[in-house]
Amino acid sequence: MASIWSLQFHSLSFLLSIWGNKHWLSSNVVRLPTKLLLNHSQLKNNRKVQLRAIAGSSGSEVEQPTQNAVVNSVERGLVLNSEHPFSRFQGTISSFPPVVLMMKKYGGSNLVIGFCIATAILIIAVRAYVVGKSRDNIHGSVADLVRRGHLRSDRRGISSPLKYDDPFNNPLVKVGKGNSTVEMCGKVYRLAPVTLTRDQQAIHQKRRSRAYQWKRPTIFLKEGDSIPPDVDPDTIRWIPANHPFATTTSEIDEDLAQNNVYQKHGVPFRIQAEHEALQRKLEALQNDEKLNNLMIDGRNAKDFQRPFKLYSKSNDPVEESPNNSKVVYSKPPRPKLDPNSSQGNLSSEEMQKP
Amino acid sequence: MVSLQFHPANAKPMSLCPSFQTLNPTKTLKSYPKPRRSVAIASALQWNRKPQLAGETPRVVVITSGKGGVGKTTTTANVGLSLARLGFSVVAIDADVGLRNLDLLLGLENRVNYTVVEVLNGDCRLDQALVRDKRWSNFELLCISKPRSKLPIGFGGKALVWLVDALKSREEGSPDFILIDCPAGIDAGFITAITPANEAVLVTTPDITSLRDADRVTGLLECDGIRDIKMIVNRVRTDMIKGEDMMSVLDVQEMLGLALLGVIPEDSEVIRSTNRGYPLVLNKPPTLAGLAFEQAAWRLVEQDSMQAVMVEEEPKKRGFFSFFGG
Ligand SMILES: Nc1ncnc2c1ncn2[C@@H]1O[C@H](COP(=O)(O)OP(=O)(O)OP(=O)(O)O)[C@@H](O)[C@H]1O
Ligand SMILES: [Mg+2]
Numbered sequence: 001m002a003s004i005w006s007l008q009f010h011s012l013s014f015l016l017s018i019w020g021n022k023h024w025l026s027s028n029v030v031r032l033p034t035k036l037l038l039n040h041s042q043l044k045n046n047r048k049v050q051l052r053a054i055a056g057s058s059g060s061e062v063e064q065p066t067q068n069a070v071v072n073s074v075e076r077g078l079v080l081n082s083e084h085p086f087s088r089f090q091g092t093i094s095s096f097p098p099v100v101l102m103m104k105k106y107g108g109s110n111l112v113i114g115f116c117i118a119t120a121i122l123i124i125a126v127r128a129y130v131v132g133k134s135r136d137n138i139h140g141s142v143a144d145l146v147r148r149g150h151l152r153s154d155r156r157g158i159s160s161p162l163k164y165d166d167p168f169n170n171p172l173v174k175v176g177k178g179n180s181t182v183e184m185c186g187k188v189y190r191l192a193p194v195t196l197t198r199d200q201q202a203i204h205q206k207r208r209s210r211a212y213q214w215k216r217p218t219i220f221l222k223e224g225d226s227i228p229p230d231v232d233p234d235t236i237r238w239i240p241a242n243h244p245f246a247t248t249t250s251e252i253d254e255d256l257a258q259n260n261v262y263q264k265h266g267v268p269f270r271i272q273a274e275h276e277a278l279q280r281k282l283e284a285l286q287n288d289e290k291l292n293n294l295m296i297d298g299r300n301a302k303d304f305q306r307p308f309k310l311y312s313k314s315n316d317p318v319e320e321s322p323n324n325s326k327v328v329y330s331k332p333p334r335p336k337l338d339p340n341s342s343q344g345n346l347s348s349e350e351m352q353k354p
Numbered sequence: 355m356v357s358l359q360f361h362p363a364n365a366k367p368m369s370l371c372p373s374f375q376t377l378n379p380t381k382t383l384k385s386y387p388k389p390r391r392s393v394a395i396a397s398a399l400q401w402n403r404k405p406q407l408a409g410e411t412p413r414v415v416v417i418t419s420g421k422g423g424v425g426k427t428t429t430t431a432n433v434g435l436s437l438a439r440l441g442f443s444v445v446a447i448d449a450d451v452g453l454r455n456l457d458l459l460l461g462l463e464n465r466v467n468y469t470v471v472e473v474l475n476g477d478c479r480l481d482q483a484l485v486r487d488k489r490w491s492n493f494e495l496l497c498i499s500k501p502r503s504k505l506p507i508g509f510g511g512k513a514l515v516w517l518v519d520a521l522k523s524r525e526e527g528s529p530d531f532i533l534i535d536c537p538a539g540i541d542a543g544f545i546t547a548i549t550p551a552n553e554a555v556l557v558t559t560p561d562i563t564s565l566r567d568a569d570r571v572t573g574l575l576e577c578d579g580i581r582d583i584k585m586i587v588n589r590v591r592t593d594m595i596k597g598e599d600m601m602s603v604l605d606v607q608e609m610l611g612l613a614l615l616g617v618i619p620e621d622s623e624v625i626r627s628t629n630r631g632y633p634l635v636l637n638k639p640p641t642l643a644g645l646a647f648e649q650a651a652w653r654l655v656e657q658d659s660m661q662a663v664m665v666e667e668e669p670k671k672r673g674f675f676s677f678f679g680g
Contacts, residue, residue: 140626148461148631168403173645182664184645189592189664194614196607204611205576212573217545220508239542254509257474261516264524269476 405440405655407530412445414518414532415654416551418575420567422538424559425588428624430535431459431633432644433555436651438493439635442530445484445521448497449514449547450537451505461631462487462495469497471505474513480520489636494529510542511549518550531654540574548575553582555615555654559589560601565609572612584615584659586650591620595665603663613659616650618643 174183182189217237219228224241227233252260260269267275417430427450434446448456457463468483487493496517499505505513514534522528534551537543548554554575558568568585575583587603594600603617621643627634634644635651653659 140623140628140630140632142629144630144632149464184642184664187642191662192604192665193662194607194660195604196611196613201611201613208569208573208576212570212577214574214577216549216578220542237542237545252475252506254512256476257506257509257513258516260476261473261480261513261520263476263479264481264520265479268478268482271477273476 405652407442407655408657411530412518412522412528412532413530413553414534414551415553415555416534416536416548416580417555417557418536418544418548418571419538419557419564420540420571421558421564424557424564425586425618425624426538426557427456427459427535428628428634429555429557429586429588429618429647429650430456430533432635432647433651433654434531434533435460435487435490435493435633436635436648437531437533437655438487438490439648440651440655441492442655443492443494443527444531444533445494445496445529446533446535447514447517448495448535449543450535451499451510451543451546453537454497454499454501456535457485457495457497458631459628459633460487460495463631466495466497466500469499469503470513470517471499471503473517474506480517481524505546510546514546514550540571544571544574548578548580551580554580554584556583556585556610556612557588558585558606558610560587560595560603560606562601565606569610572610582657583612584654585610585612586616586618587614588618589620590617592665602665604665614663615653615659616646617660617663618646618650 180191182191215232215234218235219231220237220239221227222241223238227236256269263269266272417426417433419426427448430446430448434444437444446456446460448454450456457466462485465485468478470483472478473480473483483496485495485497487495518532521532532550534547536547556568556572556575558564572583585606587606590603591600595602603614607614619642621634621641623634623637623641624643627637634641635647637644640648
């Protein structure tokens with residue numbers, strides 16, 4: 001998380017991130033070195049130059065031995081406490097020019113402290129908001145199962161996954177100096193060299209070849225099948241008859257299957273076969289029909305007519321009013337139309353055929 | 355031991371003076387998270403360049419383990435997509451007859467209409483059974499069978515060889531990698547899956563049961579003439595290794611005597627990515643396991659193996675920003 005955080009914020013100004021990240025505690029910690037520094041500046045107004053001089057171990061340090069001692073002790077304290085995050089923190093804070101400058105300018109004024117507190121609150125709010133947002137972006141929750149239709153609950157959020165873009169530039173992996181450490185995702189690992197040699201590898205291989213003697217089965221037989229005469233029994237794999245996922249027999253033969261795999265264009269074999277079968281059936285049906293038509297023409301026509309008669313009969317009582325006479329006159333042409341046309345069709349077919 | 359800011363070895367440039375501190379980027383800004391180019395080390399990590407494809411294409415790699423549930427499918431999905439991301443064309447074959455789940459891990463379950471069984475039967479052509487990933491169009495998935503359909507194992511192995519052949523000669527060119535996700539166990543499914551392979555990735559976890567199966571499977575693979583076998587040690591917990599509660603990766607290597615392709619840490623993101631149908635290596639920001647898979651893919655391309663393993667967690671040297679980032 002740390003690295004993500006700092007990634008997001010590394011473009012912000014130093015000051016902002018100082019204040020933003022450690023809540024109230026941080027402002028307390030900052031005040032500590034502030035006081036220290038202020039005291040020092042009361043004692044000596046040119047303290048900054050002093051410090052630099054000490055650090056560079058130039059000759060000027062001899063001038064103020066007492067001051068020197070004070071600063072040195074501070075420094076030593078920092079060194080001793082270096083494992084402690086706070087002291088490191090103090091070190092870094094006090095070494096920042098903007099902070100030091102601000103401290104110098106406004107002394108202990110409440111205004112500054114108030115301003116800082118306000119800024120801190122603002123930054124904390126912004127951070128909380130950003131963290132909340134980034135939490136929304138952490139994917140792979142049950143919500144995604146919902147999105148994919150495996151779970152049913154529409155109350156769950158729907159998220160859109162992110163892509164990690166460039167596989168050739170990974171800022172989160174760093175190799176340390178001397179190739180002895182590697183840092184990934186903000187964690188540091190030590191690299192230990194692999195000691196396996198070629199010889200050892202060969203020894204292991206030999207051991208295995210002694211321990212496991214195996215010939216890959218080339219023929220699969222169901223338990224209970226008889227062994228074909230020209231087959232090495234070592235290469236038989238016996239498959240339990242109730243094997244759930246595999247069958248030893250197949251309705252399709254090997255060559256055909258191979259052709260199917262190699263087929264690159266066109267209609268797949270089975271589809272083609274089914275299509276052709278259908279076509280044949282259809283043709284057969286049509287032929288049958290023609291034969292029928294030829295043979296029993298008249299009865300066929302009657303068969304066609306019958307439903308229409310039924311239709312008109314069943315319809316008449318419902319639709320029509322008791323005034324039957326009118327209906328009888330107006331109605332007949334309609335039911336007659338269809339049988340006529342069908343008969344016409346038949347006759348035309350008949351005419352074509354012979 | 356990596357020095358902290360106040361490490362005695364670096365005492366000389368240390369100073370309380372602000373100007374000094376900022377002028378000295380190696381100290382305070384050591385872990386400054388600005389994208390910096392990492393040093394290229396052959397044994398460890400190489401970014402900023404495309405890996406060199408070694409060997410003849412298509413490289414037919416079977417991913418196997420013996421024991422079930424150690425992460426074969428996870429490995430296939432992540433290594434496969436990593437390879438695609440690195441720019442290679444990949445066909446992943448889910449050879450887990452009946453218990454397939456690679457499509458789920460990849461989030462492609464709704465797009466699998468045809469499988470190899472349908473291809474064999476002639477219900478569809480091979481190109482219709484290949485499911486192209488929309489995220490990385492050079493990644494394709496091929497399933498062997500639907501959950502309830504039966505693969506004729508009488509020529510299942512041969513069928514896979516035909517498949518590889520057909521893929522080799524297809525119009526858009528042969529794929530660079532054909533990854534085969536092998537089912538657990540060493541029965542018919544395993545035999546079928548290893549048939550077309552010329553190299554194997556053995557996935558194991560650092561526990562004794564998984565190791566015994568791995569050794570056995572390695573033996574069978576070697577008997578079958580697959581010589582190029584490398585292992586991926588999955589679900590490694592550095593904290594447990596440190597506490598001597600878990601075998602270290604080097605212990606595993608001592609027992610199996612196999613070259614290391616990768617070491618994948620235990621990572622809760624794995625299950626999240628399964629939920630999403632979005633393999634770990636596509637996570638942003640990347641996770642530890644995702645990075646490890648990516649490196650494994652890198653080594654697979656170059657037929658390289660790990661020369662060093664990451665063993666022990668050290669307290670991160672804390673720089674200015676990481677401290678605040680808490
Ligand atoms: N590095 C890891 N960290 C955490 N969990 C993991 C890791 N690798 C795998 N898993 C989990 O282990 C389980 C099994 O993984 P996976 O399905 O990949 O195994 P498999 O070997 O393919 O199983 P099978 O033998 O059933 O095919 C999954 O639930 C997965 O989330
Ligand atoms: Mg699996």
